[in-house]
Amino acid sequence: MxxxxxxxxxxxxxxxxxxxxxxxxxxxxxxxxxxxxxxxxxxxxxxxxxxxxxxxxxxxxxxxxxxxxxxxxxxxxxxxxxxxxxxxxxxxxxxxxxxxxxxxxxxxxxxxxxxxxxxxxxxxxxxxxxxxxxxxxxxxxxxxxxxxxxxxxxxxxxxxxxxxxxxxxxxxxxxxxxxxxxxxxxxxxxxxxxxxxxDLESAEMIKYAANAFLATKITFINEIAALCERTGADVKQVSQGMGLDGRIGKKFLHSGPGYGGSCFPKDTRALARTGQEYGIPMQITEKVISVNEEIKRRMIDKLLDMCDGTFNGKTIGVLGVTFKPNTDDMREAPSLTIIPALVGGGAKVKVCDPQGRHEGETLLPGVHWIDDPYKCTHKADLLVILTEWNEFRALDLKRIARKMASPRLADLRNIYSVKDAKRAGFEAYESVGRAGFLKEPSEGDTGG
The missing domain is CATH 3.40.50.720 (NAD(P)-binding Rossmann-like Domain)
Structure with a gap:
């Protein structure tokens, strides 16, 4: 053909x-x-x-x-x-x-x-x-x-x-x-x-319905993650328990800083608009869209708490800016909401991403691009993991903690654990939907 x-x-x-x-x-x-x-x-x-x-x-x-x-x-x-x-x-x-x-x-x-x-x-x-x-x-x-x-x-x-x-x-x-x-x-x-x-209409609808459903699964587990943080539950264990149910399945139940990319944001909005035009409001999809934006803002509040209430004057290292690993796509990525808030709050932001720099230099003004994750975290007050690239899954956390001005880790993709962070010498660790910790300062310690 x-x-x-x-x-x-x-x-x-x-x-x-x-x-x-x-x-x-x-x-x-x-x-x-x-x-x-x-x-x-x-x-x-x-x-x-x-x-x-x-x-x-x-x-x-x-x-x-x-x-x-x-x-x-x-x-x-x-x-x-x-x-x-x-x-x-x-x-x-x-x-x-x-x-x-x-x-x-x-x-x-x-x-x-x-x-x-x-x-x-x-x-x-x-x-x-x-x-x-x-x-x-x-x-x-x-x-x-x-x-x-x-x-x-x-x-x-x-x-x-x-x-x-x-x-x-x-x-x-x-x-x-x-x-x-x-x-x-x-x-x-x-x-x-x-x-x-x-038929034509069914084929068109299948695409939108599938993406809206997957976006709903992601947003649902992210809401559950927020509740887990308040109740002491572990969202990874909750996700595993849910995923073992064959009616639910384990895919798209990984909590994080919200969905992005070229499909889910665009397609959920288009489906919602189609529903409005036909007089059948897509109420679940509309709520998914708004909650996903709230989740991104919630991540900013989490980082603000880890910076003692202010980004001003802090040096923050960010690992990953693309909406997911193995792509250079930054469309609707959580980084486009989170990093501008850091920069706008007065932080010096250093960024490392294996493929995101080409697009990111235009989309994220005011950040410093670093090719090496260890250099990216050097003398930082906070390390933030935004994209779960394989390159970031087996870092020498002890080496990173030693070189940071204030060893604090915000693991927004849940690729490490409290045990990993404590063993490496971090004084604070937060993830999404799991318990973190803040090391109590010793007597006479003014903090970092």
């Missing part, structure tokens, strides 16, 4: 590379000349483990190419995927569909043979029917079908998610379109991965 992929952002690039690895002829299209030049040199504009090697393999095999030329990409294509951004629209919280509709209209003006126009971007219910109307209006004679094929890729594990999916969702209106999509995903069908064919 020949596939054109419009958009070389995270979803478009990963999908295009993986489709080419299925054996399809894939042409990835973008309007940004610099991005196309990078890709043609084998350079990846995003950080995703293993993507560079898979890209190089399929370019060398002649199955994958990159271009600015949409007409050339569409020539002879069996399907064209729209994988452009759908950011939250300013003012009303709805998904901005302008890029999707512009791509659909451009396809209509160029295509001259039967083609399946597949929406890969995350879009609200009813969008694919809007795409169909827009294409018909732009080119009434075009023979085409539309399909909805939402993505379920976790940043940092996207290749495995594409190659070994929990499920593939395909929304179609005709048997002809279903046959094209079945051929595209044939390698997964042969390996018996679940492929669910639905």
């Amino acid at each position: 020949k596939i054109a992929m419009i958009g070389t952002g995270y979803v478009g690039l990963v999908s295009g590379v993986c489709f080419s690895d299925f054996g399809h002829d894939v042409v990835c299209v973008d309007k940004d000349p610099k991005k196309i030049e990078m890709l043609e040199r084998g350079e990846i504009p995003i950080y995703e483990p293993g993507l560079d090697r898979l890209l190089a393999k399929n370019v060398e095999a002649g199955r994958l190419s990159f271009t600015l030329d949409l007409p050339g990409a569409l020539h002879g294509a069996d399907a064209v995927f729209i994988a452009v951004g759908t950011p939250t629209r300013r003012g009303d919280g709805h998904a901005d569909l302008s890029y999707v509709m512009a791509a659909a209209e451009e396809i209509a003006r160029i295509a001259d043979h039967y083609i399946v126009i597949v929406t890969k971007s995350t879009v609200p219910v009813g969008t694919n029917r809007q795409v169909k109307q827009a294409v018909k209006k732009a080119n009434p004679k075009l023979d085409f079908d539309v399909a909805s094929n939402p993505e379920f890729l976790r940043e940092g594990a996207a290749i495995d998610d594409f190659m070994k999916p929990d499920r593939v969702i395909v929304g179609v209106q005709t048997e002809r379109a279903a046959e094209v999509m079945a051929e595209i995903y044939r390698p997964l069908y042969l390996r018996e991965f679940p492929i669910l064919t639905t």
